[in-house]
Amino acid sequence: MSKDGMDAYAVGDAVSVLRSIKNLSVTCDVPMAELTRFRAGGCADILVQPHTVESAIELIRVVRTSGLPLTVIGCASNILVSDRGIRGVTCRLYPSLNAIRQDGNSLFCQAGALLCDVAAYAARRSLGGVEFAAGIPGTVGGAVFMNAGAFDGSMSDVVWKTTFIDGFGNIGEIAGNEHDFGYRHSYFICSPDAVILETELRLEHRDLSLIYEKMSENAHRRYNTQPLDAYSAGSAFRRPEGYYAGKLISDAGMKGYRRKNAGVSAKHAGFIVNHGEATAEEIAQVFRDVRKAVYDMKGVILTPEVRPVGEWDDDPFAFER
Numbered sequence: 001m002s003k004d005g006m007d008a009y010a011v012g013d014a015v016s017v018l019r020s021i022k023n024l025s026v027t028c029d030v031p032m033a034e035l036t037r038f039r040a041g042g043c044a045d046i047l048v049q050p051h052t053v054e055s056a057i058e059l060i061r062v063v064r065t066s067g068l069p070l071t072v073i074g075c076a077s078n079i080l081v082s083d084r085g086i087r088g089v090t091c092r093l094y095p096s097l098n099a100i101r102q103d104g105n106s107l108f109c110q111a112g113a114l115l116c117d118v119a120a121y122a123a124r125r126s127l128g129g130v131e132f133a134a135g136i137p138g139t140v141g142g143a144v145f146m147n148a149g150a151f152d153g154s155m156s157d158v159v160w161k162t163t164f165i166d167g168f169g170n171i172g173e174i175a176g177n178e179h180d181f182g183y184r185h186s187y188f189i190c191s192p193d194a195v196i197l198e199t200e201l202r203l204e205h206r207d208l209s210l211i212y213e214k215m216s217e218n219a220h221r222r223y224n225t226q227p228l229d230a231y232s233a234g235s236a237f238r239r240p241e242g243y244y245a246g247k248l249i250s251d252a253g254m255k256g257y258r259r260k261n262a263g264v265s266a267k268h269a270g271f272i273v274n275h276g277e278a279t280a281e282e283i284a285q286v287f288r289d290v291r292k293a294v295y296d297m298k299g300v301i302l303t304p305e306v307r308p309v310g311e312w313d314d315d316p317f318a319f320e321r
């Protein structure tokens, strides 16, 4: 839906009703570039931030009855927001719904909790299993959605139960295999109406020194190989079967490639970066250039891991063969 095509009254009415919900922050025309790891993209028409589960439920019900589109984000470390922005309501769960509590070997983590905080909280209690997540700059909600993973672990190893708000504003719950986890895949990718609220992680007691050793080993590996000081969304592409995306991109001569203000990292070819002032379209263009170069060289079609969000005409990463 374009901004012009959207009913101004529907937007105005929705804003008034949303503003009447307790414990909900509502802001209009919010520049998303400042809130995303890519530092690019236009404005969100209406950005809401629930501070309680009750306000999150109420807001979802209001949005669903208003007919406005809803976009849910965590800390925006895996998305590319269109330069034209995001129509309707954007619900940002980070940093408000961020509680973590322990019950035995389980951690109950609200969707807005940062993975680094979860890993640190677990470590302090000698609970192992989430060391892999310490350096992933996302929230629990985004990580469950994506089945985020690194090195030798992924969310699918530790997630037991997830509570969410369904498309009708009711609370739902899934456990174990119902998460349908696969490589960067979960039940929630196929249920875009669901808003993840909380996840139970089942961890195991581990020697504190081993946990810290693992976390520091992972941090060093990341620091040595990834452009952590650049604006990016992490690995731009999924790992194609039988290959490594970074190696394919390097072999295609695209490591360090630059077009206008965006390019491919010279440190890790799997990362597409904003050199400072790039538009979302310039970043998307680099995705297309890289995909084409790799396809022309090897016939392999790289699948983006980054998710386009907001008002795009077509798939911004689609390239011409």
Ligand SMILES: Cc1cc2nc3c(=O)[nH]c(=O)nc-3n(C[C@H](O)[C@H](O)[C@H](O)COP(=O)(O)OP(=O)(O)OC[C@H]3O[C@@H](n4cnc5c(N)ncnc54)[C@H](O)[C@@H]3O)c2cc1C
Binding pocket: 037, 071, 072, 073, 074, 075, 076, 077, 078, 079, 093, 111, 135, 136, 137, 138, 139, 140, 141, 142, 143, 144, 145, 146, 147, 148, 149, 150, 188, 194, 195, 196, 197, 227, 228, 232, 233, 234, 235, 307
């Ligand atoms: C430097 C860097 C390194 C990275 N390293 C890794 C890595 O090693 N492994 C890895 O897997 N990823 C990595 N990433 C990518 C990213 O951090 C993860 O995918 C992370 O889990 C995304 O979480 P987020 O909160 O930022 O989600 P967002 O980017 O905000 O959203 C991602 C998707 O999840 C959905 N979503 C978010 N929260 C919810 C919710 N509560 N309910 C429903 N849907 C939701 C959004 O709609 C969107 O489709 C890296 C990114 C960067 C910038």
